[in-house]
Amino acid sequence: MEGNCVNENDLKKQDPLVVVGCAKGYTKEELLSNLPRHCKFSPSLIKQVKLIPEAIFRNSGTPIAKKINRMMHEMSTEAYRAIQFTRTEINNRGVLFGVVMLKHRVVDRVLIYFHERWPQCIICLYNEQTRETWIIDEKGAIRQYHQPLKKVVENVSKNRQIVPYFEDIQFSGEQIFETLYKSQFIAERENKQYFKKMIPDQCFKLPGMKNGVERHFRNKKLNDFL
Amino acid sequence: MPSILEKIRVLGENSKYDICASTASSRTDKYPKLFGNSKNWVGAAASAGICHSYTPDGRCMSLFKTLYTNKCIYNCKYCFSHTCKHKMSFTPEEYARTFMKLYSMNVVEGVFISSGVCGSADETTEEMLEAIRLLRFKYHFQGYVHFKCLPGVSQYLLREAITLSDRISVNSEASSKDFLSEIAEQKDFNNDIILRQRWLKQIRVKHNLEALKVIKDYKEDNQLKYQEMMIKDRREDGYKKFRWDGAPILNSGQTTQFVVGAAEGETDFDLLKQIDWGYRNIDLRRGYFSSFIPIEGTPLAGQQAASLSREHRLYQSDWLLRIYHFKLKDLKDILTDDGNLPKGDPKIYLAKQYFEGCGPLDPNNASYKDLIRVPGIGPISAKRIINLQSKKFEFKRREDLKAVGVVLKRAAPYLLINGKNQRTLENFTQPLQEENSWREIA
Structure with missing residues (x-):
């Protein structure tokens, strides 16, 4: 961190957090490597970031710092929300697939999350926003296809063997989850405001939303994409 | 024979008052894999935990939380299973399959397995363990498991439960023997609860010390250092300074839960005193408080519900003890005449x-x-x-x-x-x- 190499005489002029080395926000390296993921990224923005000192971004005081930090926040939030709310299915050959709706280029982060959980499976995610299917294989290699999800899933499943313990869980789980979800409700504790706070706005706007929020996070069936 | 859906509806509803807020478990690669180094494993436990859904009361619902069975030999006055006419149980196979299906849908992050006591505590625990064994070794699930220890369970079963789970909890329900006998007269506070909590601590410490011996490249000096650290790493008041993270087993520690306001006359100070004891003596990771809500058909149906703000204040005070290192006697000074915390922060x-x-x-x-x-x-x-x-x-x-x-x-x-x-x-x-x-x- 910058704070370690700061002259003591200049301490008073500096942002205290940078001095201590526990400042909020992102390092310049993080900004430079992650900003291109944002959908509204432009090369001129990177030029600006290179010129401005890190402490200014960390303080979020200037309009440009606010803008950059907001962009970083939007990306990380979108990736995290996708990790939380993407609903997936697995077939008997160990191919896990689901649908995401990502504006920013963060699909690799979501793929890696699923890859860590299902390391021996191939993960296929269809991005509704860009109409592309992304896959990550057992070795962690990421590829992109301009094909519908069903086709990609069929293709990657072709040469894979049936796995007995995945074969075991080939039944519909939607109703099971709905029943479990309903069973946990405690009327005396209902707090709609808090509930709305926890569910991000963009998730309320997902396609096919009707009656209740949970319904909308569930993964679509393959037929829906044909 | 009830269907799976019926079982989830009834057993899920019976377990809804059990609290298990966290799904966090940080295992480290420093130690051997808990369940062998199979290439087929699935699942992971994130150090911060991930919430996949929220109930309309705003609570995060990320664990497959149902009872294993709602048949129970106990007659706890506050308990849901009193009123439930539909008695049913999962089979280990059903339980494991259903969970794996939900996990593959990315709607849950782990398992919270609790149960009524059907026959004896050992019989039921055996079945619960069988379900977890299936998860770990048939379905190769390496994710988060929270195991609820039943009152009066044998030590050998606890030992196995510890090796299979990330977190174990023994519900205290009340702060003392007298208060417990008031709401659950068949349970023995000292034997069924306190003794089991002490066992959990002993087994974990012993197992982790033994595990360290067999870890490759682990020198004898480090073994001694670890033992010293275990003794030194306590605050003046006996609380553990560092968390359980990275321990070979039970890295999310043991927890407990209290029913707030069920036993008449039980004050906030009684609850805080008991939880303070837990932090000092059994290395409790944290305690949960669940406001008592009267359920129709139970002996306590006519009793007034405990307020959610009381529960909130208890959590705030618990935070002051555990994280801010305040002393219990400090909190004692601000109590009202009836031994409860004042309204407000x-x-x-x-x-x-x-x-x-x-x-x-x-x-x-x-x-x-x-x-x-x-x-x-x-x-x-x-x-x-x-x-x-x-x-x-x-x-x-x-x-x-x-x-x-x-x-x-x-x-x-x-x-x-x-x-x-x-x-x-x-x-x-x-x-x-x-x-x-x-x-x-x-």
């Missing part, structure tokens, strides 16, 4: 009492212990201030404090900033405003 009451004598605090020369007592300053911002003090940085502006994470709205009345103490009219009113946001149950 306990930290504000403590600060008013503490700073009444010594006046506002100058952050430029205050100690960590004093800083932590100021509302709006938490352990992280207090450490940052101390760090800056050592680098001879002077806090002269409100912005300086803001930048280190101090919530000035709360902290300003107790601080001297550039020699001045800033107060507003609001600071002279009672610290009860936030109380309005918590609904009281009629």
Whole structure:
């Protein structure tokens, strides 16, 4: 961190957090490597970031710092929300697939999350926003296809063997989850405001939303994409 | 024969008052894999936990939380299973398959397995363990498992449960023998609960020491160092300084749960005293409080529900004990005559009492212990201030404090900033405003 190499005489002029080395926000390296993921990224923005000192971004005081930090926040939030709310299915050959709706280029982060959980499976995610299917294989290699999800899933499943313990869980789980979800409700504790706070706005706007929020996070069936 | 859906509906509803807030478990690669190094494993436990859905009351619902069976030999007066006419049980295979299906849908993060006591505690625990064994070794699930220890279970079963789970909890339900016998007369507080909690601690420490011996490249010196660390790594008051993270087994520790307001006459201080004992003696990771809600058909149906704000205040006080290192006797000083916590944030009451004598605090020369007592300053911002003090940085502006994470709205009345103490009219009113946001149950 910058704070370690700061002259003591200049301490008073500096942002205290940078001095201590526990400042909020992102390092310049993080900004430079992650900003291109944002959908509204432009090369001129990177030029600006290179010129401005890190402490200014960390303080979020200037309009440009606010803008950059907001962009970083939007990306990380979108990736995290996708990790939380993407609903997936697995077939008997160990191919896990689901649908995401990502504006920013963060699909690799979501793929890696699923890859860590299902390391021996191939993960296929269809991005509704860009109409592309992304896959990550057992070795962690990421590829992109301009094909519908069903086709990609069929293709990657072709040469894979049936796995007995995945074969075991080939039944519909939607109703099971709905029943479990309903069973946990405690009327005396209902707090709609808090509930709305926890569910991000963009998730309320997902396609096919009707009656209740949970319904909308569930993964679509393959037929829906044909 | 009830269907799976029926079982989930009934057994899920029967377990809804059980609390299991966290799904966090940080295992480290330093130690051998818990369940072998199979290439087929699935699942992972994230150190921060992930919430995949929220119930309409705003709670995160990320665990497959159902009872294993609602058949129970106990007659606890507050319990749901009293009224439930549909008695049913999962089979281990059903339980494991259903969970794996939900896990593959990315709707749950792990398992919370609890149960009524059907036949004997050992018989039921055997079946629950069989379900977890299937998950671990048939379906190769390496994710988060929270196992509920049944009252009176044998030690050999606890030992196995520990090796299969990330977290184990023994529900205390009440703060003492007398209060427990009032609400669950068949349960023996000392034998069924306290003894099991002590066993959990003993088994874990012994197992982890033995596990370290067999870890490759582990030198004897380190073994001794670990033992020393176990003894030294305690605060003056006996609390563990460091968390369980990275331990070979049971890295999310043991927890407990209290039913608040079910036993008549049980005060907040009784509950805090018991939880303080747990932190010092059984290395409790944390305690949960569940407000009592009367259920129709139970012997306590006519009793008044405990308020959610009471539960909230208990959590705030628990946080002060566990994270802020306040002493129990400090909290004792702010209790009302009936032994309960006053309405409002306990930290504000403590600060008013503490700073009444010594006046506002100058952050430029205050100690960590004093800083932590100021509302709006938490352990992280207090450490940052101390760090800056050592680098001879002077806090002269409100912005300086803001930048280190101090919530000035709360902290300003107790601080001297550039020699001045800033107060507003609001600071002279009672610290009860936030109380309005918590609904009281009629």
